[in-house]
Amino acid sequence: NAGVTQTPKFRVLKTGQSMTLLCAQDMNHEYMYWYRQDPGMGLRLIHYSVGEGTTAKGEVPDGYNVSRLKKQNFLLGLESAAPSQTSVYFCASTRPPQSLSYEQYFGPGTRLTVT
Amino acid sequence: ILNVEQSPQSLHVQEGDSTNFTCSFPSSNFYALHWYRWETAKSPEALFVMTLNGDEKKKGRISATLNTKEGYSYLYIKGSQPEDSATYLCALRSYQLTFGKGTKLSVIP
Numbered sequence: 001n002a003g004v005t006q007t008p009k010f011r012v013l014k015t016g017q018s019m020t021l022l023c024a025q026d027m028n029h030e031y032m033y034w035y036r037q038d039p040g041m042g043l044r045l046i047h048y049s050v051g052e053g054t055t056a057k058g059e060v061p062d063g064y065n066v067s068r069l070k071k072q073n074f075l076l077g078l079e080s081a082a083p084s085q086t087s088v089y090f091c092a093s094t095r096p097p098q099s100l101s102y103e104q105y106f107g108p109g110t111r112l113t114v115t
Numbered sequence: 116i117l118n119v120e121q122s123p124q125s126l127h128v129q130e131g132d133s134t135n136f137t138c139s140f141p142s143s144n145f146y147a148l149h150w151y152r153w154e155t156a157k158s159p160e161a162l163f164v165m166t167l168n169g170d171e172k173k174k175g176r177i178s179a180t181l182n183t184k185e186g187y188s189y190l191y192i193k194g195s196q197p198e199d200s201a202t203y204l205c206a207l208r209s210y211q212l213t214f215g216k217g218t219k220l221s222v223i224p
Binding site: 031033035040041042043044045048058088090094097098102103104106107108109 | 121124146147149156157158159161164204206208209210211212213214215216217
């Protein structure tokens with residue numbers, strides 16, 4: 001039982017390059033999330049998914065796209081990276097918010113630098 | 116998007132001091148209020164989940180209270196230690212978790 005995993009752990013991109021971050025969970029959770037963490041900003045929600053095949057925008061969705069083709073995977077894409085997207089990205093998964101046993105399980109984070 | 120505010124933004128205390136900080140949120144319907152402890156370069160670590168007005172939770176030297184009527188939660192640390200240094204996040208759970216920006220605590224030996 002690995003919980004939530006993220007790949008890659010680190011990446012350096014040049015402005016304009018594209019990449020995909022992969023999040024995988026083995027807890028059969030319905031909900032998955034992508035956050036970015038920046039100094040003094042806490043965790044800000046980029047996109048989330050409430051089930052396979054569904055995605056929704058969070059607080060800061062611009063410049064990112066996501067896909068949830070399989071229940072266990074949630075992909076975050078940057079089509080044309082910008083220096084403003086330099087951040088640490090965290091993926092998380094949960095049961096539905098109304099669940100009694102709700103807890104948000106976080107991945108270890110991906111540190112992305114865009115030069 | 117719910118507005119979850121934490122204060123202070125940062126805090127420096129001496130080892131052995133007790134401290135507390137605040138999480139404020141709209142007093143509307145929500146499922147729960149969460150507290151997390153977050154060390155740099157690590158994933159947030161869950162501390163407490165509270166759902167009812169008047170809830171109090173305790174884990175070692177750390178405790179938290181919830182007031183849903185006035186829309187705030189307090190986190191207390193008794194006898195702060197250097198290993199308590201971290202950012203403490205609160206999050207309001209409605210249809211998703213909305214995080215505050217955190218309180219960064221530094222405990223000076």
